[in-house]
Amino acid sequence: MAEPQHGVSSTDVKKIARLARLHVEDSQCGAIAADLNGILAWIEQLAEVDVEGVEPMTSAVAMKAPMRADVVTTGGIRDLILANAPKSDDGFFVVPRSVE
Amino acid sequence: MTDLTKMTLAGALDGMAKGEFSSVDLTEAHITACEAATGLNAFITPTFDLARAQAAASDMRRKSGDVGRLEGAPLGMKDLFCTEGVKTTAASKILGDFTPPYESTVSANMKADGMVMLGKLNLDQFAMGSANETSCFGPVINPWRNGEDLVPGGSSGGSASAVAADLCLGATATDTGGSIRQPASFTGTVGIKPTYGRCSRYGIVAFASSLDQAGPIAKTVEDAAILLQSMAGYDAKDSTSLNETVPDWRAACGQSVKGLRVGVPKEYTIDGMPKEIEDLWAEGIEWMRDAGAEIVDVSLPHTKYALPVYYVVAPAEASSNLARYDGMRYGLRVDGENLADTYERTRTEGFGDEVRRRIMIGTYVLSAGYYDAYYLRAQKVRTKIADDFRNAWETCDVLLTPTAPSAAFAVGRKINDPVQMYLNDVFTVTANLAGLPGISVPAALDGSGLPLGLQIIGKALDESTVFTAAGALEKAAGFTAKPSKWWS
Numbered sequence: 287m288a289e290p291q292h293g294v295s296s297t298d299v300k301k302i303a304r305l306a307r308l309h310v311e312d313s314q315c316g317a318i319a320a321d322l323n324g325i326l327a328w329i330e331q332l333a334e335v336d337v338e339g340v341e342p343m344t345s346a347v348a349m350k351a352p353m354r355a356d357v358v359t360t361g362g363i364r365d366l367i368l369a370n371a372p373k374s375d376d377g378f379f380v381v382p383r384s385v386e
Numbered sequence: 387m388t389d390l391t392k393m394t395l396a397g398a399l400d401g402m403a404k405g406e407f408s409s410v411d412l413t414e415a416h417i418t419a420c421e422a423a424t425g426l427n428a429f430i431t432p433t434f435d436l437a438r439a440q441a442a443a444s445d446m447r448r449k450s451g452d453v454g455r456l457e458g459a460p461l462g463m464k465d466l467f468c469t470e471g472v473k474t475t476a477a478s479k480i481l482g483d484f485t486p487p488y489e490s491t492v493s494a495n496m497k498a499d500g501m502v503m504l505g506k507l508n509l510d511q512f513a514m515g516s517a518n519e520t521s522c523f524g525p526v527i528n529p530w531r532n533g534e535d536l537v538p539g540g541s542s543g544g545s546a547s548a549v550a551a552d553l554c555l556g557a558t559a560t561d562t563g564g565s566i567r568q569p570a571s572f573t574g575t576v577g578i579k580p581t582y583g584r585c586s587r588y589g590i591v592a593f594a595s596s597l598d599q600a601g602p603i604a605k606t607v608e609d610a611a612i613l614l615q616s617m618a619g620y621d622a623k624d625s626t627s628l629n630e631t632v633p634d635w636r637a638a639c640g641q642s643v644k645g646l647r648v649g650v651p652k653e654y655t656i657d658g659m660p661k662e663i664e665d666l667w668a669e670g671i672e673w674m675r676d677a678g679a680e681i682v683d684v685s686l687p688h689t690k691y692a693l694p695v696y697y698v699v700a701p702a703e704a705s706s707n708l709a710r711y712d713g714m715r716y717g718l719r720v721d722g723e724n725l726a727d728t729y730e731r732t733r734t735e736g737f738g739d740e741v742r743r744r745i746m747i748g749t750y751v752l753s754a755g756y757y758d759a760y761y762l763r764a765q766k767v768r769t770k771i772a773d774d775f776r777n778a779w780e781t782c783d784v785l786l787t788p789t790a791p792s793a794a795f796a797v798g799r800k801i802n803d804p805v806q807m808y809l810n811d812v813f814t815v816t817a818n819l820a821g822l823p824g825i826s827v828p829a830a831l832d833g834s835g836l837p838l839g840l841q842i843i844g845k846a847l848d849e850s851t852v853f854t855a856a857g858a859l860e861k862a863a864g865f866t867a868k869p870s871k872w873w874s
Binding site: 302303305306318325329331335340341344345346347351367369373379383384 | 482581596597712714721722742772804
């Protein structure tokens with residue numbers, strides 16, 4: 287599949303997948319790039335809107351972030367937390383080695 | 387005895403109060419209906435034994451005079467709500483056999499009000515979809531047919547299908563871009579998404595946190611009010627929960643709309659929309675006028691940008707929320723050569739195509755160099771969309787629009803262009819972006835006998851007026867059609 291002049295390339299797909307911790311085969315990159323470019327081209331129409339001086343909307347309802355007392359509210363539930371672990375041992379999560 | 391599954395929630399609560407039947411009677415009738423309807427694939431995890439125990443306990447409570455708002459009513463729970471001790475999947479593979487050790491606030495509220503839970507309902511995977519075809523447990527089938535199997539809409543397709551087929555008296559649902567209202571429209575049911583912050587998001591599997599909101603799918607507007615009354619309320623465990631009193635919404639349903647200003651936004655039409663939907667919308671306007679409402683033409687000029695904004699904001703939030711699925715603490719783990727490989731294999735195998743696609747879009751629009759062009763710009767256009775509504779409220783109290791640009795369509799219809807699928811939410815997504823309440827009310831059958839809904843959108847925190855307008859619409863439409871029971 288031909289790569290677009292602008293927009294997402296196969297190389298970009300690899301990079302995005304890496305950031306997203308998703309595995310993408312080299313053979314899939316072209317199709318995924320085309321898929322993303324289709325959606326991004328449609329999103330491009332947002333460039334028509336004059337947003338000069340407009341504040342970004344970050345919350346659906348204007349409200350102040352509530353504060354609470356900085357106290358422990360729960361705890362002592364180790365076994366409950368570990369109950370769904372794919373692997374656990376002696377009260378710990380067991381994970382792949384990350385430091386050689 | 388009459389068929390208890392044909393009752394409304396209000397009627398069933400009333401019948402139990404009068405001692406005409408027990409929660410056990412009602413629950414058994416619904417379990418029988420559910421068992422005969424496995425072909426609809428509405429449930430991921432039925433919890434019939436739990437339901438029987440809850441029904442028996444409810445009947446005991448009633449004897450002692452302890453009667454909650456939903457006392458003894460058999461209901462369905464979208465499998466996006468964490469339920470203590472009951473597997474919660476979000477219709478995904480990556481959550482595996484995840485069994486929450488805690489309860490979502492919404493389901494806890496309903497339990498405290500005496501709910502009987504029949505099971506966990508199917509949905510689009512992580513609530514991403516408009517046809518309930520992205521579930522890793524297979525598509526849900528709409529009880530309404532047109533010679534072939536149809537989708538119930540999505541993402542709350544299991545909820546909509548189960549209510550339409552009389553498998554439960556009502557169900558919970560969630561709505562990020564239209565996932566309550568579009569399935570309600572496709573199945574001839576009522577669905578309301580309240581104001582953002584009305585229902586706590588605590589314990590609901592997150593999709594896009596600034597848009598996600600829970601609400602019910604029900605048989606009638608009054609039933610929806612009863613359910614929402616139980617689901618809503620302030621919760622300190624959700625920092626976006628609104629600390630506002632919950633009015634008596636049930637009482638709002640039968641009020642007059644005399645003098646109510648109903649806005650009709652001219653932008654709520656798209657190319658290729660069936661004329662029947664245009665005509666139904668015009669008819670809805672006449673119904674409201676006949677009921678005493680004043681009709682006002684309004685303009686929401688940024689409507690066409692709502693979907694593109696949504697497809698930047700929602701994937702961005704989703705890519706961030708779904709980063710938690712790393713295979714370490716719960717759910718699926720697929721072992722790889724090292725830690726990074728294990729992450730990638732787990733997430734690639736555990737997420738479906740549409741979920742991976744949205745994670746990729748979200749990651750891209752948030753990545754260095756693109757953040758301003760996509761994400762920040764989308765947030766600014768979102769402000770303009772919210773401003774459109776603020777301007778409209780100067781001349782009207784509610785808006786009347788179609789709910790969806792089509793009726794239910796065939797299961798397995800090949801959609802090669804994701805943008806075409808996204809158009810399902812074109813009339814519903816604006817209310818999510820602006821945080822406003824919106825309800826879909828079944829209004830008519832189309833030429834091929836499929837239900838179509840009309841939508842009422844209201845001001846923030848003004849669900850009361852939304853229920854009033856919806857009640858008037860429901861009364862005028864007189865929609866009583868039910869799908870013929872082909873599935874059992």
